[in-house]
Amino acid sequence: MMKKITIAIDGYSSTGKSTIAKQLAKALGYVYVDSGAMYRAITLYALENEFIGSEKDNIDALVKMLPYIKLKFELNNATGAAEIYLDGKNVEKEIRSLKISQHVSRIATITEVRQKLVDMQKKMGENKGVVMDGRDIGTVVFPDAELKLFMTASPETRAHRRYKELLDRGEKVVFKDVLENVQNRDYIDSHRENSPLVRAEDAIEFDNTDMGLQDQFERIKGMALRVIEKQ
Template sequence: MKKKGLIVAVDGHSSTGKSTVSKILAARLGYTYIDTGAMYRIVTLKAMRDGLIRDGKVDDEGLKRVLPTIVFGFKYDEGKRRYESYMDGEYVEAAIRGMDVSGNVSVVAALPYVRELLVEKQREMAREGGVIMDGRDIGSVVFPNAEVKFFMTASPEVRAERRYKELTEKGERVTYEEVEANVRKRDYIDEHRETAPLVRVPDAVLIDNSDMTVEEEVEKMIQIIRSRYESRD
């Protein structure tokens, strides 16, 4: 009998390319990619459509009722060569990346009952193994027993430069100084929040990609994943 695939947790700082690398790993290994950030955005979109967010405040009772009914889905689009998000069978990838959702997702993601249910769903989705999951607390909270854990980082300056380039290429008018300040602020918030703070767990492999290309990262991580797979009983 063929061994089932591993559960691979990819955590790390903002603007380190976790999602990009995780999607490539999933495609190369034939694993399922689960975008935990998209799941929080899907909940936010659902809440907005149902009128459960007004003036930045969430109708907790209403959201608690609809939350268990949401069906999350991620499908790989061969033509676009990327994973895309679905809610209740509806394609919502573009909708959840819009500014309206972006402006409300942090409020929704901070709710303990939302995090609790999504962690439960994430564990259920990965029950059969063969999963790449990225986020802030995958190796520490969602899958503390994952067979492979990575922690991705890079210097704040390098991450700010990457983010600045990405934003300016989209036509946004920002300064490098503003972006760097935002990167450092997000690091502080992620590392000091009360619920599931960002930490590098002792058994996570550190990937500092300050001076690495995406391909170099992917090759290194694939070697580690395959080695762990082959050595597993």
């Protein structure tokens, strides 16, 4: 029986990290964890409780509530995908809106939020056999991951992907706003003081600007299998 490994996928927003992570996990029989969904769920909680999004943010109040916020993933048997629950409620659809995207990078800069979620993520990967995507998976959560990928693509390409995704969900959005959001998130993610988005020294950079999903999947699956065979 082949040894299981940990696969860490980092990169900029809308580079298809979640898509490839889900595909890999399914192909390998691994557990997939969407770390971004966890930050989005905290952002939704903060917006619903008006800790952010009004005239003045109340981050102290959010931090005080962190120990009481319950997050968990549950498998949707119909789709075969893990979906996130916030305090017992499935919020998978709510967390994917542009409004959440406009605030999530801000929430991700809060040290106490990162500490809570990184601790949860580390526990999820204790037994290996996990594919996790995010911004600091290869640098902070799983620095010893056997395979690390850093996904990138041009801002315009990523904005077009996100724009189409939002339109398909029925949201009324303007492309300019989506591109602006992508660029703003890039800046915040890369310049935050706590766990900024950087490529781990041993991560493989993967630019999928001009690449189809199937081609990307076959290439990355090949990388993963080669690493697994060496274990």
